[in-house]
Amino acid sequence: MTKDFHQLYLLRIGAACLAIALTCQFDAIANPITDAFQEVQSLLAARCFSCHGPDKAESGLALHKQALAHAESESGLHAIVPGKPKASELLRRVNSDDEHERMPLEGEPLKPQEIELLRQWILDGAKYEKHWAFVPPKRHSTPVVEQSGWVRNPIDTFILRRLERHGLRPSPPAEGRVLARRLYYDLTGLPPTISELNNFLSDERPDAYERLVDKLLNSPRYGEKWARHWLDVVRYAESNSFERDSTKPFAWKYRDYVIRSLNEDKPYDQFIREQLAGDELDEVTKDTITATGYYRLGTWDDEPADTLQARYDDLDNIVSTTGQAFLGLTVGCARCHDHKIDPIPQADYYKLLAFFADVTPYAMPRNNDVKLNSLWDCSPPEAAQKRERLAQRENQLDEQARKFEDQAIRKMSATDQNRSETDAREELLQEKIHKYLSPKEFQEYSEIKAQLSSIQLQQNELAPADWVLSLAKCEPNPRSTHVMYRGNPHVPGKEVEPGFPELFGGATANIPPQSGDARSTGRRRVLANWIASPNNMLTARVIANRVWQHHFGRGIVRSASNFGRLGSPPTHPELLDWLAFYLIDHQWRLKPLHRLILLSNAYQMASSADPSGLAIDPANDLFWRFNMRRLTAEEIRDSVLYVSGELNEEHYGPSIYPELSQEVLATQSRPGHDWHTSNRRDASRRSIYIHIKRSLIVPEMLLFDFPETDTSCEARFNTTQAAQALNLLHGDFMQTQAKYLAERVVREVGDDTLAQLRHTLRLVLLREPDSQTLSECLDLIGTLQVEHGLNEHDALVQCCLMVYSTNEFVFLD
């Protein structure tokens, strides 16, 4: 192995990082926290730390800690004299015209605004402030506002307070149709039907909107929509990636677990405990076992070149994902070195990793048998035990048979040896093995095979197993965990025990001793309890922020999985704390939090622009209006199916396989392999049920910014590409759905063209079509028939396809 690979995660700050750090500078609007130090630190890290930082302290000066930075350097001078920029050598040197004196010695001189940033910071005392996220949340009282008439609930006071300070007014309320469409998509991922919309619009009760919120929160579609947000974060997929990209059996049960948990409004702290330690809880149920599928979702190399490295890569994937998903921390950065910006020493990474020491690999390398480590039979104990015994016996016999087979294969021709590595192996053995074994050996082999057949018969007679992808096997006595030198698992350093990161105050983890027959170490339960504690300063903030993010299009902290210094600061820190406590005070249930957010006036604002808002706060950091958004990949596909009348709303169950074109399948090394195309009815199920094969993502998902499946995704991209347009215009899926929509329209309103068009537009756009649009569509129908010779129905189909492509359908106000 080359050295470089092990150093992958070493954090280096290059010029490009500086660019990022600088573009992350937020003006006073974005950054209510007086965290000038965050910018200063980014600057120091980018330009100074390489000589005056954690690794090197040239001339006795290091700038990464306050005490060192304020100290006298070897030259007898003080780089920084708090409050006195003129006396500070650092400022003199960055300002110097003499290129031998000017700092930094390498690269461009600092820009005037960077020097000014440093000057101001020194003038203010050059304090190394604690990062906002590493200070526990406070219970803030709701702020006092002037236009109290606008306030519907406490959220509004936090929003309005900042708007008022900047002389901004909240946008007017969105009109009923817009609000209903927004709410339906946000909570269910689908639009309302025309009658649902009309019912809402004609409901004159004062609490009509509140009733709608409650109705949708109680819809099973809510879980189907919101589960996907969580699946993005835990990089959910149903195959292993790498050469064979084999299917992870029953991964879908984890997906269903997430949907169910959300629909049942399972407290989030419980949701955490079940995923991290569902097998170690006081009450272990099928549900909590399924939750530990969390550990089996990542990529897995069934044929690693370096087994130990692969093992640590898998663990890293778990540590990194856990850090980001639950704590909003990029602890993965500390795999090889101390984190350069956040206070996460390398040892913290390995202390966290030690909590997962009993997590067995997904399967043993070079062996696709997932059962042993990752499948848990949840059928009644008696049947499960019998099955287990048979499986053990089967394994033994398999091993014995394999010995004879390998012995014979070694003597075969190269061509046959090659064949033995393909699907033709069994055929080959039946045909030729007797030639390469002595009669006695062959007899023995045949007996083993006969016993195997008999076991298979017995297995078939048992009721089918209830397999669950999970942490089926643990290592109760794992080897010690070490800090790996530069992240290289072949160079173990100091031993560490499971422990919590220093930045949380350095509390030690007390792992209760386990009984002799324990199946696991009990460490993960300790970790889960610590994360799921109301006293953990990040957990509640991180999830409250995610809930906000998916209602408002961005989090209060935009970098939803990175609350560290390299993340973006919160635009409304006090609101974030307030929401976090609200969640904790409501037994960690998400639905009350959703409800509060959705009932706020902040959520119900129009998205239209206002000149003063655009002038003062173009990025809408203050939430003076609602952010428009494009529908997600799932929302587009599901809505198309829904509107065409094809959507099959069956909930839960094994994944589905939409039909893929030959050109898509041709990208596989075995075109069509492991893709079990579903029938029309199944293929019309909601997108959350689509099988996620890492190397073969369905184009309708991939093109519309479905997240990369191998690492945690905090927020999806929002790209606009010609390939999307081509897919919507030419793709088989859209072509077919446009036909179904046209058929539905004819079925519902008959033959009159004008009525057909009006109905199409109403169904897709959810409004009475304006006369101009209607007349343009009518023109189009005429052109299609007269100039292009289409019959009435085909012209309508084309029109349906066109309307599905409108921005109005694809964007939410």
Place this chain on the structure above:
Amino acid sequence: MARRDFCNRTRREFLWETGAGFGAAALTGMLDSDGFFGSAACAEESLSVETTPLYPKPTTLPPKAKNVIFLFMYGGPSHIDTFDYKPDMVGMDNKTVAVDTFGRGGKKSQGRIVEPRWQFKQHGKCGKWVSQLFPHIGCCVDDIAFLHSMTADSPIHGSAMLMMNSGKLISGSPALGSWITYGLGSPNQNLPGFVVMLDPSGGPISGAKNWSSGYMPAIYQGATFKHEGSPVLNLSRPKGTTRELQRDMLDTLALINQRHMATRSDNSDLAARIASYELAYKMQMSAPEAVDFSQESPSTLKMYGVGRKPTHHFGVQCLLARRLVERGVRFIQLYSGGNHIDYNWDAHGDLVHNHSKHAGETDQPIAALLQDLKQRGMLEETLIVWGGEFGRQPTAEYAKGTGRDHNSYGFTMWLAGGGIKGGISIGSTDELGSRAVERPITVKELHATILHQMGIDPNQLSYFYNGLDQKLVGVEPVSPIHEVIA
């Protein structure tokens, strides 16, 4: 039904009038520069710099090359049977030697020698020894720099492919082509910036993971491109949809979208999406135009081996690669071989059969590509990369036969064009070709060289993700292979 007369207002005029209002004029000139569309058509262009991630970006170093063609010999060609001349092995067939190897069959410390199965001959002014597998490429050696001491981190296809394509052994990172289009954009917005062409037998193992944009937006991912059928996914209009019909449909769509946008003019995503439909419309012209060989002379077609077995498929792809380079496509990757085992260079069974087949398919087309680019003056700005994810062992994999297992300890790749010195060879393997001994070269150095030639500082090109400045070449500084840079 109430049939109305065809509305004779010209929608297109209307569209252009309104469409010109919200676009960024800056791009018009750029789009025009591709020479395929007149300025009138560009007037409706509404893409802006912010909404076009593929907008061309300045290079950070003076660029030597503008385009890359990566000829990926998937499966791992045997270096000692192709370009790494081992005369001392002749006569050693079937002798057992002590040699450390590591392949899919694990680590071994001795093996049975399979001596090179082809004669070698000297070629060119530089006198390079090349095996008879590549008589045509042999004629081009004075333009080629051979890297005989390549090393990779894995001798297993899955991870080694990812390593060669994305610099990492694990999936989820952007491919080389993604990094280049991310770093440089693409001069032709009517074609993808990163194109992949596959073998008729299927993709390489791990399929699309090999051209994934990983944690970058999907716009940087490779687009598979074909000569037969629809060149890019969903490009072909469905049966019954003519270009004129679609124009009328898109015109109506644009009218509706314009009205929707009128009250939302501050949202540039809406304009970008309108523009994307026009781009999609244009791509239907530009992509088929790129794959249309009707203007190619018969001698050109003959040179690439088009229309003849066994060179047809790869010949078409090489010719297509040249045409895509002419049209500004940044990064083109061609796969020789697909599927598994003998459908690609993965010669575990019968080495002679396997390599004869794949060399026979590719030798003439590759040589034609080099010569054609050269005669058109394009080779100077086009970097050609040839090689697989690893090489093969000097010893036999099985007790019988000539099959060789994988070898990532040492293998050969070569570069040509794009500011690379011709007629040189650097690095070497031991006398058996079992491992690199002189100046071992890592995949990262190869990547650094490619980026460097494209005018990108490999140690500066970064993408912030997961709390880190991710780089193709990793976090430790990597130098390009200076010896091969002209």
